[in-house]
Amino acid sequence: xxxxxxxxxxxAELRDALDACAERQRQLERSLRVSRRLLRTWEPETPAAxxxxxxxxxxxxxxxxxTPSRQELKELELLTQALEKAxxxxxSMSKAGERHKALSLKSGDAATSASTASAPSRASSxxxxxxxxxxxxxxxxxxxxxARGLPEGRLPxxxxxxRMARGARATKPGPGLRDQQITASAAxxxxxxxxxxxxxxxxxLPMAYRKAASQNSRLWAQFSSTQTSDSRDAATxxxxxxxxxxxxxxxWPGSGLSAAEVEAEVGLLRKACSLLRWRMExxxxxxxxxxxxxxxxxxxxxGLQAITGRCLHRVQELRAAVAGQQLKPWPEGRCPRxxxxxxxxxxxxxxxxxxxxxxxxxxxxxxxLRLRVxxxxxxxxxxxxxxxxxxxLVSTRDPQGPSWLVLCRAVxxxxxxxxxxxxxxxxxxxAD
Amino acid sequence: MGRRRLRGHRGDxxxxxxxxxxxxxxxxxxxxxxxxxxxxKFDRPEAAPALWQLLFRVLSxxxxxxxxxxxxxxxxPALEAQVHLVKSALRSQGYPRRALAQLxxxxxxxxxELLLALAWLLARGPLLEQxxxxxxxxxxxxxxxxxxxxxxxxxxxxxxxEADGPVDIRHLQWLMGKLRFQWRNLITSQQEQCxxxxxxxxxxxxxxxxxxxGHLSVAETELFRDPEGGRQLLQRLxxxxxxxxxxxxxxxxxxVFWKWMDTVLGACPLEASQxxxxxxxxTVGASELELVARELQAxxxxxxxxxxxxRVAWEARxxxxxxxxxxxxxxxxxxxxxxxxxxxxxxxQGEALAQTHGPRRLVKRDAGASGGPGLRAAELIGVLRSRxxxxxxxxxxxxxxxxxxxxxxxxxxxxxxxxxxxxx
Numbered sequence: 098x099x100x101x102x103x104x105x106x107x108x109a110e111l112r113d114a115l116d117a118c119a120e121r122q123r124q125l126e127r128s129l130r131v132s133r134r135l136l137r138t139w140e141p142e143t144p145a146a147x148x149x150x151x152x153x154x155x156x157x158x159x160x161x162x163x164t165p166s167r168q169e170l171k172e173l174e175l176l177t178q179a180l181e182k183a184x185x186x187x188x189s190m191s192k193a194g195e196r197h198k199a200l201s202l203k204s205g206d207a208a209t210s211a212s213t214a215s216a217p218s219r220a221s222s223x224x225x226x227x228x229x230x231x232x233x234x235x236x237x238x239x240x241x242x243x244a245r246g247l248p249e250g251r252l253p254x255x256x257x258x259x260r261m262a263r264g265a266r267a268t269k270p271g272p273g274l275r276d277q278q279i280t281a282s283a284a285x286x287x288x289x290x291x292x293x294x295x296x297x298x299x300x301x302l303p304m305a306y307r308k309a310a311s312q313n314s315r316l317w318a319q320f321s322s323t324q325t326s327d328s329r330d331a332a333t334x335x336x337x338x339x340x341x342x343x344x345x346x347x348x349w350p351g352s353g354l355s356a357a358e359v360e361a362e363v364g365l366l367r368k369a370c371s372l373l374r375w376r377m378e379x380x381x382x383x384x385x386x387x388x389x390x391x392x393x394x395x396x397x398x399x400g401l402q403a404i405t406g407r408c409l410h411r412v413q414e415l416r417a418a419v420a421g422q423q424l425k426p427w428p429e430g431r432c433p434r435x436x437x438x439x440x441x442x443x444x445x446x447x448x449x450x451x452x453x454x455x456x457x458x459x460x461x462x463x464x465x466l467r468l469r470v471x472x473x474x475x476x477x478x479x480x481x482x483x484x485x486x487x488x489x490l491v492s493t494r495d496p497q498g499p500s501w502l503v504l505c506r507a508v509x510x511x512x513x514x515x516x517x518x519x520x521x522x523x524x525x526x527x528a529d
Numbered sequence: 530m531g532r533r534r535l536r537g538h539r540g541d542x543x544x545x546x547x548x549x550x551x552x553x554x555x556x557x558x559x560x561x562x563x564x565x566x567x568x569x570k571f572d573r574p575e576a577a578p579a580l581w582q583l584l585f586r587v588l589s590x591x592x593x594x595x596x597x598x599x600x601x602x603x604x605x606p607a608l609e610a611q612v613h614l615v616k617s618a619l620r621s622q623g624y625p626r627r628a629l630a631q632l633x634x635x636x637x638x639x640x641x642e643l644l645l646a647l648a649w650l651l652a653r654g655p656l657l658e659q660x661x662x663x664x665x666x667x668x669x670x671x672x673x674x675x676x677x678x679x680x681x682x683x684x685x686x687x688x689x690x691e692a693d694g695p696v697d698i699r700h701l702q703w704l705m706g707k708l709r710f711q712w713r714n715l716i717t718s719q720q721e722q723c724x725x726x727x728x729x730x731x732x733x734x735x736x737x738x739x740x741x742x743g744h745l746s747v748a749e750t751e752l753f754r755d756p757e758g759g760r761q762l763l764q765r766l767x768x769x770x771x772x773x774x775x776x777x778x779x780x781x782x783x784x785v786f787w788k789w790m791d792t793v794l795g796a797c798p799l800e801a802s803q804x805x806x807x808x809x810x811x812t813v814g815a816s817e818l819e820l821v822a823r824e825l826q827a828x829x830x831x832x833x834x835x836x837x838x839x840r841v842a843w844e845a846r847x848x849x850x851x852x853x854x855x856x857x858x859x860x861x862x863x864x865x866x867x868x869x870x871x872x873x874x875x876x877x878q879g880e881a882l883a884q885t886h887g888p889r890r891l892v893k894r895d896a897g898a899s900g901g902p903g904l905r906a907a908e909l910i911g912v913l914r915s916r917x918x919x920x921x922x923x924x925x926x927x928x929x930x931x932x933x934x935x936x937x938x939x940x941x942x943x944x945x946x947x948x949x950x951x952x953x
Binding site: 107340450459502518 | 628652729741747770773774784821825862873921942
């Protein structure tokens with residue numbers, strides 16, 4: 098068992114780490130819920146803030162939630178029947194290859210008709226091509242197609258957006274078409290299946306949003322450009338003067354160091370320590386080839402020693418400031434970080450910046466690396482804390498006592514193996 | 530320059546001040562009306578609560594997601610708690626006037642002092658910019674890149690009951706295992722999220738009105754699925770635009786405000802010079818300071834242990850070298866001095882990863898596409914990989930040191946075999 102105060106500190110430290118992790122997980126789950134929902138089937142509606150779209154944008158607006166009119170369904174039924182007839186006619190006089198193609202298309206549809214949500218693009222393009230042979234669906238009024246309706250030669254290119262747009266209205270009864278071909282049932286299903294996969298590229302942002310968003314980015318750009326100008330310099334002088342006056346009117350005897358500043362300096366010193374150590378290891382592992390390099394190495398080590406000495410001196414100063422100033426702690430012990438540690442940003446950092454990725458794999462690599470770096474940083478911090486708390490325990494506990502071995506084993510596992518593996522201790526009995 | 534301009538506009542100063550204050554109050558989140566500012570100059574008590582709330586809002590960390598756009602969230606604490614937090618926050622930032630600490634806890638007095646505190650915060654740093662960036666409407670998708678973002682969005686933590694009493698070390702091992710497991714979960718969830726984002730970005734290719742972006746983000750696609758949410762997003766965008774415009778007006782009119790604040794400061798009575806003693810409380814930061822002190826001390830010892838023998842050996846060998854030696858010596862010294870100065874700059878001037886700070890909108894673009902502003906993921910991956918290697922090396926070194934120390938301590942009990950686990 099560990100002593101109470103040590104336990105409290107260590108448990109608190111580990112629980113902080115767990116909480117931070119849990120918070121990230123929560124945020125991720127939130128985003129995951131939203132993304133998963135978007136990839137399922139849903140009904141798109143343009144927000145009501147959008148005024149009634151003009152006729153020229155009609156073709157690109159995603160299909161509204163209402164069912165297609167009876168009239169249109171009937172027309173498409175007729176169209177389908179005509180096409181089926183045409184297929185039969187064509188089949189009877191065509192080569193085997195063509196029949197094979199038509200059959201494979203049909204069987205493809207049969208296989209996928211089960212889930213309306215995953216209409217293959219072939220089906221939509223099939224319907225699209227059929228519809229595009231007729232007039233635009235809004236005014237679909239004739240079925241002229243019999244001889245030309247076969248899809249094989251008429252598959253529109255996938256990138257042909259205008260056709261797809263027109264085909265979009267027709268794909269609504271798409272599932273109905275397929276059902277006809279398979280089940281030959283009279284009533285088309287025509288569910289309003291919208292999936293991002295098929296019809297995502299048809300979405301168009303509403304005008305109000307576009308205006309607001311472009312104004313937003315324009316304003317942010319203006320924001321960053323006004324950071325440097327004459328009037329700002331005058332304001333800066335006025336501000337400095339004001340701060341001076343504030344300081345002079347106060348009766349405070351303080352040395353001017355705030356707790357936030359101390360914390361910031363401690364962070365810098367921590368960074369300094371690891372950089373200095375890294376440099377030292379580099380020097381020690383290098384093999385000097387000649388006396389010049391040897392001398393260089395010696396000077397570097399001495400220089401590092403001098404810098405470390407200065408850092409230690411700064412630590413003493415900070416210690417004195419903390420002790421003498423009676424600095425009060427921040428309430429929750431963590432808030433100071435919220436005071437923008439990212440202050441090192443300068444120009445154009447306020448306007449939106451982009452992160453470009455080219456494939457999902459790349460994005461996943463990036464995200465995984467980022468998490469790994471954060472995890473390593475946390476592990477290093479925990480390692481240092483555990484070292485500081487546990488080693489004194491091991492040295493002060495009686496080695497001959499019963500719990501010492503248990504403690505050593507646990508300490509080894511925590512500190513040297515990251516808690517993943519355990520060593521075994523055997524008594525080395527002399528062979529008598 | 531500025532003064533000349535002001536004198537010429539002295540006649541307009543009367544009109545410029547209300548405009549400046551109105552712009553300021555619109556830019557600030559939960560900004561009080563300009564009337565409050567005027568009353569605060571005369572230290573009217575009715576202006577105090579609004580200013581306490583404003584300072585609380587400015588100084589406390591934000592809730593987790595920016596979706597709660599309302600300034601007065603339902604969980605905002607009572608006025609007394611706000612007063613307490615504001616006082617300790619200002620104190621910890623080094624607010625120079627004692628009068629603030631002496632204000633009553635019920636928040637009924639001290640509007641002039643609060644006004645001075647607000648001005649002090651504004652003068653010290655880019656407060657407005659930071660506040661606006663904090664509540665910025667995120668239209669694009671992001672993955673949190675820098676630590677500050679991950680922390681800043683954490684928000685106030687729920688109070689946790691502390692473990693009282695001694696704890697078995699196995700409990701610590703259990704907690705470590707739980708932590709490892711949580712990280713694994715996190716990475717898996719993150720991979721899934723990236724895959725979903727990739728899909729959404731490809732499916733909405735070409736839909737965005739802004740050609741440089743090319744595809745929609747999750748928030749924008751949500752506009753279609755959830756019109757009500759879309760309306761709210763639009764509202765937030767528009768109010769942010771209004772705040773940005775107010776901020777631009779404020780920057781044009783700032784000087785007038787600072788002149789006015791001088792008069793406010795002048796209206797305060799001078800503080801008495803005898804310091805009142807406040808109770809001493811051990812700081813949280815002290816333990817961090819001790820950790821760093823210990824590390825630096827250890828490093829110093831190591832360096833001395835390595836450098837001194839080398840110096841001795843060198844002196845023994847290098848005696849009796851000629852004058853050309855001193856020139857070489859000096860050159861070496863300068864070179865080393867430069868190297869070490871660069872090293873020192875590396876931690877004094879902030880992270881090398883400066884470009885990863887700040888939110889970045891994810892945009893999927895084909896690898897072959899032409900350049901344009903924006904950070905390429907491949908570059909960032911390279912930077913992160915080298916950082917990963919560096920950190921792994923540090924961790925490895927720490928673990929080796931632990932192992933050496935344990936070996937030394939284990940010598941206290943001879944006659945045992947320590948069998949290391951496989952894979953070491």
